Amino acid sequence: DVKVTQSSRYLVKRTGEKVFLECVQDMDHENMFWYRQDPGLGLRLIYFSYDVKMKEKGDIPEGYSVSREKKERFSLILESASTNQTSMYLCASSLWSVNYNSPLHFGNGTRLTVT
Amino acid sequence: DAKTTQPNSMESNEEEPVHLPCNHSTISGTDYIHWYRQLPSQGPEYVIHGLTSNVNNRMASLAIAEDRKSSTLILHRATLRDAAVYYCILRDVGKTSYDKVIFGPGTSLSVIP
Numbered sequence: 001d002v003k004v005t006q007s008s009r010y011l012v013k014r015t016g017e018k019v020f021l022e023c024v025q026d027m028d029h030e031n032m033f034w035y036r037q038d039p040g041l042g043l044r045l046i047y048f049s050y051d052v053k054m055k056e057k058g059d060i061p062e063g064y065s066v067s068r069e070k071k072e073r074f075s076l077i078l079e080s081a082s083t084n085q086t087s088m089y090l091c092a093s094s095l096w097s098v099n100y101n102s103p104l105h106f107g108n109g110t111r112l113t114v115t
Numbered sequence: 116d117a118k119t120t121q122p123n124s125m126e127s128n129e130e131e132p133v134h135l136p137c138n139h140s141t142i143s144g145t146d147y148i149h150w151y152r153q154l155p156s157q158g159p160e161y162v163i164h165g166l167t168s169n170v171n172n173r174m175a176s177l178a179i180a181e182d183r184k185s186s187t188l189i190l191h192r193a194t195l196r197d198a199a200v201y202y203c204i205l206r207d208v209g210k211t212s213y214d215k216v217i218f219g220p221g222t223s224l225s226v227i228p
Contacts, residue, residue: 045217090158
């Protein structure tokens with residue numbers, strides 16, 4: 001089975017801190033994604049990556065950056081955390097094939113609280 | 116980006132079939148229809164996907180309209196463990212690995228004992 005592991009289940013940070021959320025997948029997937037989920041708003045795409053060192057903005061990239069130095073790891077960075085970034089963060093990965101549409105596999109999420 | 120619309124919430128009685136609708140009127144010829152569900156306190160999990168033909172797996176069935184502008188996820192016999200938020204999304208078949216995957220708010224399914 002595919003495993004997508006997010007480094008922390010719960011995280012509490014102070015306003016202004018630099019925050020790193022780590023995500024690792026073990027299936028050699030090309031594509032990786034970061035979403036945030038807030039009540040009533042569903043999953044919103046922050047950034048995605050379709051190859052090592054490649055990244056693209058999603059719908060809400062402001063206040064975030066990402067890093068993908070190795071294929072299995074995709075990091076979400078909050079340069080200066082703010083209280084409005086308190087949320088559930090979900091990482092996902094997917095295989096890419098020109099002939100087949102592969103499902104997304106999600107981690108269990110990191111609940112970040114910024115105080 | 117192609118979008119989908121779903122009802123905000125639905126209810127079903129336990130052990131009865133559930134039909135969850137999804138509209139995707141702007142679907143392109145290379146978009147697959149995917150369904151995911153999210154149980155409380157978990158990340159979303161894959162349920163089923165299809166392109167044109169109806170699909171069945173151990174979790175559910177997917178019925179796709181002939182014009183592909185709508186689809187229905189069918190849970191044949193709802194259980195309390197099926198209470199979740201169900202998401203219908205579109206994904207291009209992928210001539211390149213560029214893959215911007217957008218989720219909507221989904222349908223919150225309640226199952227009544």
